[in-house]
Amino acid sequence: MIFRKDVVAETAGAYDALAAYFQDVRSFFEVLSVRFSLPEYGVRLRPIAGNELFSNANSYLLSDDSSYPYYLWLPSWLGRFYIDADRITDGRRADDVRTADARHIAFVWPWLGFNDAYVKDAGEPECWFGVAEPRPQDPRETVRTTAQSLFNHFRLEHTLDGEDQGWLTGHFTPDAEIGCNLTGRWHLRRVPLSTLTSYYEVERNVIQPLGEKFSALASAPFACAPNDRQPQGHPEPVPSAVRS
Numbered sequence: 001m002i003f004r005k006d007v008v009a010e011t012a013g014a015y016d017a018l019a020a021y022f023q024d025v026r027s028f029f030e031v032l033s034v035r036f037s038l039p040e041y042g043v044r045l046r047p048i049a050g051n052e053l054f055s056n057a058n059s060y061l062l063s064d065d066s067s068y069p070y071y072l073w074l075p076s077w078l079g080r081f082y083i084d085a086d087r088i089t090d091g092r093r094a095d096d097v098r099t100a101d102a103r104h105i106a107f108v109w110p111w112l113g114f115n116d117a118y119v120k121d122a123g124e125p126e127c128w129f130g131v132a133e134p135r136p137q138d139p140r141e142t143v144r145t146t147a148q149s150l151f152n153h154f155r156l157e158h159t160l161d162g163e164d165q166g167w168l169t170g171h172f173t174p175d176a177e178i179g180c181n182l183t184g185r186w187h188l189r190r191v192p193l194s195t196l197t198s199y200y201e202v203e204r205n206v207i208q209p210l211g212e213k214f215s216a217l218a219s220a221p222f223a224c225a226p227n228d229r230q231p232q233g234h235p236e237p238v239p240s241a242v243r244s
Contacts, residue, residue, distance in 0.1 A: 028110065043214050048147050049095060055075040057076070079110075081147040081151075082106040087103070098141065124192050124194060131213050131217055134182045171183070171185050
Protein backbone atom coordinates (compact mmCIF):
# COMPACT_ATOMS: atom_id res chain seq x y z
CA MET A 1 0.00 0.00 0.00
CA ILE A 2 1.28 3.48 -0.89
CA PHE A 3 -1.63 5.94 -0.81
CA ARG A 4 -4.63 5.18 1.39
CA LYS A 5 -7.91 5.55 -0.47
CA ASP A 6 -9.77 7.22 2.39
CA VAL A 7 -6.99 9.78 2.85
CA VAL A 8 -6.80 10.57 -0.87
CA ALA A 9 -10.57 11.02 -1.00
CA GLU A 10 -10.46 13.70 1.71
CA THR A 11 -7.22 15.43 0.74
CA ALA A 12 -8.65 18.15 -1.51
CA GLY A 13 -11.23 19.23 1.06
CA ALA A 14 -8.70 19.14 3.88
CA TYR A 15 -6.28 21.25 1.84
CA ASP A 16 -8.97 23.84 1.13
CA ALA A 17 -9.81 24.07 4.83
CA LEU A 18 -6.17 24.51 5.85
CA ALA A 19 -5.58 27.08 3.11
CA ALA A 20 -8.54 29.07 4.42
CA TYR A 21 -7.17 28.77 7.97
CA PHE A 22 -3.78 30.14 6.92
CA GLN A 23 -5.52 33.02 5.13
CA ASP A 24 -7.24 33.87 8.40
CA VAL A 25 -3.91 33.68 10.24
CA ARG A 26 -2.46 36.16 7.78
CA SER A 27 -5.41 38.54 8.21
CA PHE A 28 -5.13 38.21 11.98
CA PHE A 29 -1.48 39.24 12.03
CA GLU A 30 -2.12 42.09 9.60
CA VAL A 31 -4.73 43.48 12.01
CA LEU A 32 -2.30 43.12 14.91
CA SER A 33 0.42 44.98 13.01
CA VAL A 34 -1.83 47.97 12.42
CA ARG A 35 -3.17 48.11 15.97
CA PHE A 36 0.17 47.46 17.68
CA SER A 37 1.74 50.34 15.74
CA LEU A 38 -0.50 52.76 17.68
CA PRO A 39 0.22 53.63 21.33
CA GLU A 40 -3.40 53.29 22.43
CA TYR A 41 -2.50 51.04 25.36
CA GLY A 42 0.70 52.81 26.31
CA VAL A 43 3.19 51.22 23.93
CA ARG A 44 3.91 50.87 20.22
CA LEU A 45 5.02 47.36 19.31
CA ARG A 46 7.28 46.61 16.34
CA PRO A 47 7.55 43.05 14.94
CA ILE A 48 10.78 41.08 15.02
CA ALA A 49 11.88 39.31 11.82
CA GLY A 50 9.97 41.61 9.48
CA ASN A 51 7.21 39.78 7.61
CA GLU A 52 8.50 36.35 8.60
CA LEU A 53 6.39 34.12 10.82
CA PHE A 54 8.03 31.68 13.20
CA SER A 55 6.92 28.12 12.54
CA ASN A 56 7.45 24.64 13.92
CA ALA A 57 7.56 23.26 10.37
CA ASN A 58 9.68 24.97 7.75
CA SER A 59 11.09 22.29 5.47
CA TYR A 60 10.07 19.28 3.39
CA LEU A 61 12.92 16.92 4.20
CA LEU A 62 12.22 13.20 3.97
CA SER A 63 14.18 12.78 7.18
CA ASP A 64 15.86 15.06 9.66
CA ASP A 65 17.57 15.04 13.05
CA SER A 66 14.36 15.67 14.99
CA SER A 67 14.03 14.27 18.50
CA TYR A 68 10.66 12.78 17.54
CA PRO A 69 9.92 9.97 15.06
CA TYR A 70 7.62 11.94 12.79
CA TYR A 71 8.08 14.59 10.13
CA LEU A 72 5.94 17.69 10.42
CA TRP A 73 5.28 19.18 7.00
CA LEU A 74 2.42 21.47 8.02
CA PRO A 75 2.91 23.89 10.92
CA SER A 76 0.70 23.40 13.95
CA TRP A 77 2.28 26.49 15.56
CA LEU A 78 2.88 29.88 13.96
CA GLY A 79 4.14 32.90 15.81
CA ARG A 80 5.28 36.47 15.82
CA PHE A 81 7.29 38.50 18.34
CA TYR A 82 7.29 42.23 19.10
CA ILE A 83 9.36 44.76 21.04
CA ASP A 84 8.78 48.33 22.18
CA ALA A 85 9.32 50.55 19.13
CA ASP A 86 10.85 53.25 21.35
CA ARG A 87 13.77 50.94 22.11
CA ILE A 88 14.79 50.79 18.45
CA THR A 89 17.28 53.56 17.78
CA ASP A 90 17.28 55.48 14.51
CA GLY A 91 18.86 53.60 11.64
CA ARG A 92 18.62 50.19 13.30
CA ARG A 93 16.36 47.24 12.68
CA ALA A 94 14.25 45.69 15.41
CA ASP A 95 16.19 42.44 14.93
CA ASP A 96 19.46 44.14 15.90
CA VAL A 97 18.33 45.37 19.31
CA ARG A 98 19.97 43.55 22.20
CA THR A 99 17.57 41.62 24.40
CA ALA A 100 19.09 43.33 27.44
CA ASP A 101 18.12 46.70 25.93
CA ALA A 102 14.63 45.63 24.81
CA ARG A 103 13.88 44.06 28.22
CA HIS A 104 10.47 42.69 27.15
CA ILE A 105 9.33 40.67 24.15
CA ALA A 106 5.64 40.26 23.34
CA PHE A 107 4.48 37.17 21.46
CA VAL A 108 1.37 35.92 19.66
CA TRP A 109 1.14 32.26 18.62
CA PRO A 110 -1.85 30.65 16.88
CA TRP A 111 -1.92 26.88 17.54
CA LEU A 112 -4.05 24.16 15.95
CA GLY A 113 -4.65 22.82 19.44
CA PHE A 114 -3.36 19.27 19.16
CA ASN A 115 -0.40 16.98 18.51
CA ASP A 116 2.22 18.82 20.56
CA ALA A 117 4.75 16.85 22.59
CA TYR A 118 4.77 19.38 25.44
CA VAL A 119 1.15 20.54 25.69
CA LYS A 120 -2.00 18.54 26.30
CA ASP A 121 -4.49 18.73 23.41
CA ALA A 122 -6.75 21.74 23.82
CA GLY A 123 -9.84 20.45 22.05
CA GLU A 124 -9.90 23.34 19.58
CA PRO A 125 -7.42 25.78 18.01
CA GLU A 126 -6.10 28.48 20.32
CA CYS A 127 -4.15 31.73 20.32
CA TRP A 128 -1.39 31.97 22.91
CA PHE A 129 -0.17 35.49 23.63
CA GLY A 130 1.80 37.23 26.31
CA VAL A 131 4.96 38.99 27.35
CA ALA A 132 8.34 37.47 28.14
CA GLU A 133 11.05 39.02 30.30
CA PRO A 134 13.93 36.91 29.00
CA ARG A 135 17.48 37.20 30.26
CA PRO A 136 19.89 35.36 27.97
CA GLN A 137 23.22 34.44 29.50
CA ASP A 138 24.97 36.26 26.65
CA PRO A 139 24.38 40.00 27.28
CA ARG A 140 25.10 40.74 23.59
CA GLU A 141 22.35 38.47 22.29
CA THR A 142 19.81 40.15 19.98
CA VAL A 143 16.05 39.89 20.23
CA ARG A 144 15.97 37.92 16.96
CA THR A 145 18.05 35.15 18.49
CA THR A 146 16.12 35.28 21.76
CA ALA A 147 12.77 35.11 19.94
CA GLN A 148 13.81 31.91 18.19
CA SER A 149 14.92 30.47 21.52
CA LEU A 150 11.59 31.42 23.10
CA PHE A 151 9.71 29.73 20.27
CA ASN A 152 11.85 26.60 20.42
CA HIS A 153 12.10 26.13 24.18
CA PHE A 154 8.87 27.40 25.72
CA ARG A 155 7.65 24.62 28.04
CA LEU A 156 4.32 25.57 29.61
CA GLU A 157 3.69 22.48 31.72
CA HIS A 158 7.28 22.23 33.01
CA THR A 159 7.85 25.90 33.86
CA LEU A 160 4.42 27.09 35.01
CA ASP A 161 4.48 28.73 38.44
CA GLY A 162 0.85 29.78 38.83
CA GLU A 163 -1.72 32.39 37.83
CA ASP A 164 -1.86 36.10 38.60
CA GLN A 165 -4.82 38.32 37.67
CA GLY A 166 -5.86 36.15 34.75
CA TRP A 167 -2.33 35.56 33.44
CA LEU A 168 -0.46 32.28 33.64
CA THR A 169 3.06 33.00 34.88
CA GLY A 170 6.23 30.99 34.74
CA HIS A 171 9.97 30.99 34.31
CA PHE A 172 12.71 29.98 31.90
CA THR A 173 15.28 27.37 32.84
CA PRO A 174 18.59 27.31 30.96
CA ASP A 175 19.61 23.92 29.58
CA ALA A 176 22.79 23.73 27.53
CA GLU A 177 21.93 20.25 26.24
CA ILE A 178 18.97 21.58 24.24
CA GLY A 179 20.52 24.96 23.41
CA CYS A 180 18.43 27.09 25.78
CA ASN A 181 20.37 29.84 27.59
CA LEU A 182 17.44 31.80 29.02
CA THR A 183 16.47 32.81 32.52
CA GLY A 184 13.71 35.25 33.36
CA ARG A 185 9.92 35.07 33.40
CA TRP A 186 6.90 34.84 31.11
CA HIS A 187 3.22 35.86 31.28
CA LEU A 188 0.67 34.06 29.10
CA ARG A 189 -3.00 33.93 28.16
CA ARG A 190 -4.76 31.33 26.00
CA VAL A 191 -7.83 32.22 23.93
CA PRO A 192 -9.81 29.91 21.61
CA LEU A 193 -9.56 31.02 18.00
CA SER A 194 -13.33 30.54 17.79
CA THR A 195 -13.59 33.62 20.04
CA LEU A 196 -11.61 35.83 17.65
CA THR A 197 -14.25 36.16 14.94
CA SER A 198 -14.50 39.97 14.72
CA TYR A 199 -12.34 43.06 15.08
CA TYR A 200 -14.06 43.76 18.38
CA GLU A 201 -13.24 40.34 19.83
CA VAL A 202 -9.61 40.50 18.65
CA GLU A 203 -9.25 43.93 20.24
CA ARG A 204 -10.89 42.91 23.51
CA ASN A 205 -9.29 39.49 23.88
CA VAL A 206 -5.78 40.00 22.46
CA ILE A 207 -4.73 43.53 21.53
CA GLN A 208 -5.91 45.41 24.62
CA PRO A 209 -4.80 42.91 27.29
CA LEU A 210 -1.43 42.38 25.61
CA GLY A 211 -0.78 46.11 25.22
CA GLU A 212 -1.79 46.85 28.80
CA LYS A 213 0.29 43.97 30.18
CA PHE A 214 3.35 45.04 28.22
CA SER A 215 2.96 48.64 29.42
CA ALA A 216 2.55 47.56 33.04
CA LEU A 217 5.66 45.40 32.96
CA ALA A 218 7.68 48.05 31.13
CA SER A 219 6.80 50.70 33.71
CA ALA A 220 7.78 48.50 36.65
CA PRO A 221 11.24 49.03 38.21
CA PHE A 222 13.93 46.95 36.53
CA ALA A 223 15.71 44.71 39.02
CA CYS A 224 19.39 44.42 38.15
CA ALA A 225 21.88 42.05 39.65
CA PRO A 226 24.92 43.51 41.44
CA ASN A 227 27.31 45.34 39.11
CA ASP A 228 24.60 45.27 36.40
CA ARG A 229 25.24 41.62 35.69
CA GLN A 230 22.41 39.51 34.39
CA PRO A 231 21.01 37.40 37.25
CA GLN A 232 21.40 33.68 36.79
CA GLY A 233 18.83 31.06 37.65
CA HIS A 234 15.22 31.42 38.61
CA PRO A 235 14.52 34.58 40.64
CA GLU A 236 12.07 32.91 43.02
CA PRO A 237 11.60 29.39 44.39
CA VAL A 238 9.45 27.22 42.14
CA PRO A 239 6.60 25.40 43.93
CA SER A 240 7.33 21.68 44.05
CA ALA A 241 3.96 20.91 42.47
CA VAL A 242 5.00 22.52 39.19
CA ARG A 243 8.77 22.11 39.27
CA SER A 244 10.09 20.29 36.20
